[in-house]
Amino acid sequence: MTDATPPTARERFAGGTAVVTGGAAGIGEGFVRHLAGIGMNVVIADLDLDGGRRLAGELAAGQGRVVATQVDVADPEALEGLAEQTFAQFGSVELLVNNAGLETAGLLWEIPVARWRQLMSVNVDGIFHAVRAFLPRMIELGRPAVVANMSSVGGVSSAPLQTPYMVSKHAVLALTECLHQEVALTGAPIQVSAILPYSVKSRIFLSAQAAAPTADPTANRLFDAMQAANVADGMDPLEAAAHMTAALAAGDFWVFSDDTAGKAALDARAEVLAGQSPPRDPHAMLAEIEAMALPAGGSR
Template sequence: MSAAQELFGGGVAVITGAGAGVGAGLARYAALELGMTVVLADIDSRAISALRGELEDGGARALDVPCDVRDPEALEHVAERTLAEAGPVTLLVNNAGIEQFGYLWDTPVTNWQRLVDVNISGVFHGIKAFLPRMMSEPRQSWVWNLSSVGGVCASPLQAPYIMSKHAVLALTECLHQEVELAGHAQHVHVQAVLPGAVASDIFESAGAVESGDIHAAEGHRAAMLRIKTGAMDPVDAARVFFYQAAEGEFYLRSQPFVADAMAARAEVLVRRRVPRLSQEGLVVPRTDLP
């Protein structure tokens, strides 16, 4: 039996944004490889209903709960249903997230607010709904908050997303300290998840710009989609995350280059270097705009 099976096997995992991408990969691995009961939370009710059917066909136990993480009451509802129908939570994964492409000044205000509400406030709402319940239980449990390799990088033409992932990483680091300060670190483990290139639909569904340099925004989307062609399978990423979590890592990284990005970020800060623009993967901005 692996360390991950020993720690997580037979437990209950709640995963937001479970309908696709990293969230679905985590759900498949947790349910089918570790024997966990998985609670699938996502705004896309059809996607999680289909995934629940797939997991149940594979002999796993799953519960699908439609949920908009922007709504704190929706997360409370997920927590109540989980406790009533599945039992105490072993693993909470605050995964739901969206992207936005384009120059920051071209970003629609509504897109900005939605991204902040999903990527940052959604994590907070998950913590508010579940963590007090988890701390009240003496059993071992884990909280994973999804940052990204973008949480340790600076990249143009997706500033809202990058900002949000820096925020989630800082929030998770602070939360880890607060859980220890409150005396719960022996049984509640807080960890930050930093996926690198992992296959998902986040680039296709990313927010667009309605005016300004639309060419730059859509060109960057195309560049990100090219990266997706060589991305890691979400189930393979989940296997790595569970292995690292069982080993007691705090920063769970899908690929070695994420650690390289962390080191590069540290070097920039230590040396106080000006952020440098790399042309790799970027669309050349148009010059014929007024």
């Protein structure tokens, strides 16, 4: 006897409603485009209202409705209002993608307190606020649905000069694993999944440098190299979203943009924990990242 073939994303989600935080750009935009393309109604929840409206306008001819709303995920009342409005307008939410997130560069002891709090309020608190706003309504409705939280391969690893981001993504993964267990206790037909993307094309490193510049030359060199590597080899956001949505539709808890890289990150973390190994040599890590950013031929 063989296992049943899992449903495709279109089979599972078409006709339903998705909410994507941080949906106006990057991975979030990829999700919005793909979910609209498979016939979902999509709510773009982003601080960048103009960007969200442009995207919604571009997708207006699709099968589902795409609407944009300005939301600060760090504001619990804003998320509560978004949930109330979304359920009133569409009647249900079949997929909540908690994607909004920030990066930042620099030595931990030089990170401004305000930037630390801002990053945590978006990357971690934003998911907490969204879960508090949407999940009780999803449970009460009693329909199959998915809550997908954006961690990262960084959520199972460590790296210098981006500590706040790494801390937040470890926290998101812990939150999601615990939430998965808590929802199971309710018996509700709600799937909880953790998304751990690898390199997906975006402006996250440029945005970090613009919003919270650092004077540390090594941190700036690292983020320049990471941005260059992202541009050169990062996955297209639409392609990544299609792959990750298929995994969500199949019921996976661990969802990767790149299965090979994602599983390798899990294996590497398992080896570190099993062997009680110290963190990797940061000089070697920086050299590897800078090498990834080099064009063919080996020099800039």
